[in-house]
Amino acid sequence: MSKPVVEFWFEFASTYSYLSAMRLPRMAEASGVTVHWRPFLLGPIFAAQGMSDSPFKIFPTKGAYMWRDIERLAARQGVPFRRLERFPQNGLHAARIAQIALHRSEGIAFCHNVYLAEFADGKDISDPETLADCAARAGLPTDILSNAKTPENKLALRHATEAAAERGVFGAPSFLVGDELFWGDDRLQDALDWAIRHG
């Protein structure tokens, strides 16, 4: 019998994706579920729904709530967190690096480093120096940053985002078990459970 699989679709600008990314490895291990990390971009996903910005900016009351909700959840989950003055950040370059880095065992550490730089340390994750530091601390080879900029890799990330949209993804984080979609950090355990029962 093959191991159950969950696809984890995440965006580096997304606060709720951060919470899922940080605890997903240990939860997946505890559940015996294999996770495929799938970086994508929310910008085109929101644009297709008629939104030119994050819903947390378009709907400020909801945005104000989101910061407080994340603050409470992060405290409970033992994850460092600070409210960002500039939000959402531009996660394009980080996502392109993740797109190739996740073919290697150091990929998840890179993703964690980016999320921590952003939401724990308040750094600018579109800054090449920040990203180089995140890659180095994950033990990735130094040429990963230039390799992330190849036309092939840029296209791979674009196709990933298109695939997400085609499969019904409208926000992040999203979890897919086959065609079964789970949206939001609060559906993480549900997605793992579904993979075990139906995967």
Place this chain on the structure above:
Amino acid sequence: MSKPVVEFWFEFASTYSYLSAMRLPRMAEASGVTVHWRPFLLGPIFAAQGMSDSPFKIFPTKGAYMWRDIERLAARQGVPFRRLERFPQNGLHAARIAQIALHRSEGIAFCHNVYLAEFADGKDISDPETLADCAARAGLPTDILSNAKTPENKLALRHATEAAAERGVFGAPSFLVGDELFWGDDRLQDALDWAIRHG
């Protein structure tokens, strides 16, 4: 020491409010928390955010996901549920009746009857006959339907909706423990826990 209190802000048109309403009494009892049921209308709340319809209609991909999500959750929670062809329903009259009925011990049964008529039986909850039946089966006096239409009671519901907006409510269900806001059916237990620890 006084009993911890959670305010439960709900709208009859809201699918996620339905899920919370059905299991809230037993969860609150198990937690030793007093719940104040607060009906309100999402229409003005959405309008203030620039939305002239339910976000599940404005964003159809999200809407499609919502029906599947509710279906899964209802099955797990043992709550009957059918997808509605006409959505959202008009919950104005039901909310006006609830606004006065909840001063009586039969109020919660009335709310449950309305939600079940809507989401289990697929009935039109703006239909006076449906509402009369919900009231009768809750054991409410027959004059409750006319009493719900007094100018005082209409104003009370309008004020409730305004109070919700002023306190940061932007969707339903919402739970308030003092000024601490929790949004969504998946925050129900968090709200009860918060009331116990901080209430």
